[in-house]
Amino acid sequence: MGLIFEMRHCAFVMCDEEFSVSNERKIFCSDRCRGRHHALINGEEAEMIRIENNMIIANYRILKAQRVGRVFRRTELRLLGYDLEYCSRYTINRAAGDTVTLWCYDLGLKVSETGYQLVSA
Numbered sequence: 001m002g003l004i005f006e007m008r009h010c011a012f013v014m015c016d017e018e019f020s021v022s023n024e025r026k027i028f029c030s031d032r033c034r035g036r037h038h039a040l041i042n043g044e045e046a047e048m049i050r051i052e053n054n055m056i057i058a059n060y061r062i063l064k065a066q067r068v069g070r071v072f073r074r075t076e077l078r079l080l081g082y083d084l085e086y087c088s089r090y091t092i093n094r095a096a097g098d099t100v101t102l103w104c105y106d107l108g109l110k111v112s113e114t115g116y117q118l119v120s121a
């Protein structure tokens, strides 16, 4: 007998994700949404900030393990566990055709048509 999957909406009010589940008890699309949901209902802003910071730190560790100058495709970053939603800041270089760089502290991803190039500050 195969697993039976059903589509479900994430229970976190600020998330629109639909996900497939075989587990009746799963109500959030991700651990992040579960954490945000609990942070929200408990009114714990500090918890929310901690979760967001941990995401940025996790991204930073992924970048730190890579060679500066390497160009990644979006799917490659995703496979490494990198979440493009999280960065500590971003910069726009007006002199270089409005090039956007997403920074995790001193390491950044310079966005271009060919992908995301790892750069160091």
Ligand SMILES: [Zn+2]
Binding pocket: 010, 011, 012, 015, 016, 017, 028, 029, 030, 033
């Ligand atoms: Zn969600």
